[in-house]
Amino acid sequence: MIRKIKLTAIIAFGISALCFAQGRTPDFAFKLENTSYIMNLSNGKAKAKNDTVFYNLYRIGKAQRIAKEIKHIVNKATGDTIKSGSYEVINNQIFFYQKEKNKATLLRLYTQNEKGLLTLQTAVASFVGPKVTAPAAPGISPSPSTDHLTKVDIQAEFPGGISKARQFIANNLKYPREAQENEIEGTVRVKFMVELDGSISNIEIVNKLGYGLDQEVIRVIKRMPKWAPAKNDGKPVRSYFTMPISFRVN
Structure with a gap:
């Protein structure tokens, strides 16, 4: 089951009007800067061997479809998932992922330029999802690093030190169902300011x-308690901290 991402855009009257014109309400809606988009799901041919569902991307106010990407392909006879897809919206980019069993993940990236137009890039991830049965507890890798705005005498520190930070991450981080189903593992590097x-x-x-x-990862970082700030000449200073958080499966 593919997990829907949290939508941040407000569905305005213009969105509703377009969707009703298409005979349906949107399955997803979001914004890239000041441009609004919707995404509807559609099915492949009913008589086809496989059950296919697509993402269909539209810009609000334009009837022409911008993109058609795979959400999933399922063998009707066996119920096996042949290919699964998902998407994310980050800043001015839309990321579509397509994963086949024992194959590298295909990434299709739509980036909005200054004129509000989308350009497409396609790449293949450098890893192949391993054959696994159950997810292990996510954890923080042992060597976080700091990136300071200025030189500091004392680095910023999580309450109780890095071991407590590991414990906080392990206790609060959840392995998303979508990542489990696609057998995704690896390391997310997150940078934030103290x-x-x-x-x-x-x-x-x-x-x-x-x-x-x-x-x-962002959700858990936001829940962290206050750190001891970095210090320079005995005075607190703002500093950046980069932390790698690893997801591993058994």
Whole structure:
């Protein structure tokens, strides 16, 4: 079962009007900067050997479809998933992922330029999902690093130190169902700022994995308690902290 991502856009009157004109309400809606999009699901040919579902991407106010990407392909006879797909919306980009069993993940990336137009790039991920049966507890890799705005005498620190940070991550991080079903593992690198009062801000995913893993890392980082801020000459200073969080399956 593919997990729907959290939608941040408000469905305005213009969205509703277009969708009703198409005879349906949207399955997904979101914005890239000031441009609104909707995405509807459609089925492949009824008499086909496989059951195929597609994502259909539209720009609000335009009837022409921008993209048609695979959500899943299932063998009707056996019920086996031949290919599964998902998508994410981050800043001015739409990421579509397609995964076949024992094959590298295919990434199709639509990026919106300054004129509001989308350009397409296609790439293949460098890893192949392993054959696994059950997910192990996610964890934090042992060597986080700091990236300071200024040189500091004392680095920012999670309450109780890095071991407590590992424990906090392990206790709060959940392995998204979409990632489990697609047998996705790897490391998400997240960068954030520790403010003068120890609060967390400016969370940014440096290395992405998709399949809901990036959003899950952001969710947990936002829940962290206040850190001890970095210090320079005995005074608190703002500093960046980069933390790799690993997802592994048994």
